[in-house]
Amino acid sequence: MSYETDEEKVEAIKAWWKDNGLSVIVGAVIGLATIWGWRLWIEHQERTAGEASAAFEQLMLNAADKQIESVTKQTQTIRDNFGSTPYSALSDLVAAKALHEAGQTAEAMTALRNAIDTAPDPAIARLAALRLARLQFADNQLDAASKTIDKYDVSPAFAGEFAAVRGDIAAARGDLDAARAAYQRAIESGSSLSQLIRLKLDNLPAAD
Numbered sequence: 471m472s473y474e475t476d477e478e479k480v481e482a483i484k485a486w487w488k489d490n491g492l493s494v495i496v497g498a499v500i501g502l503a504t505i506w507g508w509r510l511w512i513e514h515q516e517r518t519a520g521e522a523s524a525a526f527e528q529l530m531l532n533a534a535d536k537q538i539e540s541v542t543k544q545t546q547t548i549r550d551n552f553g554s555t556p557y558s559a560l561s562d563l564v565a566a567k568a569l570h571e572a573g574q575t576a577e578a579m580t581a582l583r584n585a586i587d588t589a590p591d592p593a594i595a596r597l598a599a600l601r602l603a604r605l606q607f608a609d610n611q612l613d614a615a616s617k618t619i620d621k622y623d624v625s626p627a628f629a630g631e632f633a634a635v636r637g638d639i640a641a642a643r644g645d646l647d648a649a650r651a652a653y654q655r656a657i658e659s660g661s662s663l664s665q666l667i668r669l670k671l672d673n674l675p676a677a678d
Contacts, residue, residue: 522552529561533568541568545581549588559589563598566605575609586622596628603635612639630659634667646674 525548532540545565549558562585569578582605585598599622606615616639623632637652653671657664 522548522555522557525552526557526561526564529564533564536568536572538568538572538574541565542577549584553588556590556594559585559591559594559598562588563594563601566598566601570605575605579605579609592625593627596622596625600628600631600635603632607635607638607642610642612642615639626659630656630661631663633659634661634663637667637670641670641674649674 525544529541529544529548532544542565545561548561552558562581566578566581566585569575569581579602582598582602586595586602589595589598599618603615603618603622606612606618615635619632619635619639623629633652633656637649637656640646640648640652650671653667653674656667657671661667
């Protein structure tokens with residue numbers, strides 16, 4: 471459509487604005503609000519990540535200094551304030567190690583269960599489960615260790631390590647054939663403890 475005069479153009483613009491002006495303003499406001507909200511969310515995420523990282527570093531220092539009470543409190547603080555971040559599960563892994571070394575086996579197991587339940591990455595959960603199974607075996611909880619392995623031995627990445635614990639359980643039960651098979655599977659799967667497992671395998675009584 472063409473307009474003969476500038477006045478006609480102005481009138482046309484006024485008419486268009488009358489019909490569409492509100493929707494244009496609303497759209498602009500929504501667009502700006504979305505951008506602003508996104509920036510606020512990003513800033514919040516970055517700030518939270520920084521605070522969580524600092525809290526985790528403090529936990530590591532407490533654990534290195536064997537300050538068990540501080541480790542426990544700091545782990546709970548991270549759970550409460552940064553439960554949606556990976557630092558929560560990682561903190562439980564650190565706490566479990568410190569607690570175990572301090573002789574607090576039950577508390578260490580609880581920390582590992584927390585790590586399993588809150589881990590945002592399945593790999594972290596399986597690592598926590600592996601450590602839990604090892605603690606359960608060391609505490610002579612053979613059935614519990616077997617159940618943990620059965621539930622979480624679902625990835626080739628940890629197959630060798632879980633197989634090694636299966637071998638330990640079988641050996642403790644006197645099932646030497648199952649122990650040999652599990653140890654051999656652990657070695658073939660590339661366990662990081664292959665040399666120790668080979669030693670265990672060689673030390674098993676000879677098969678009849």
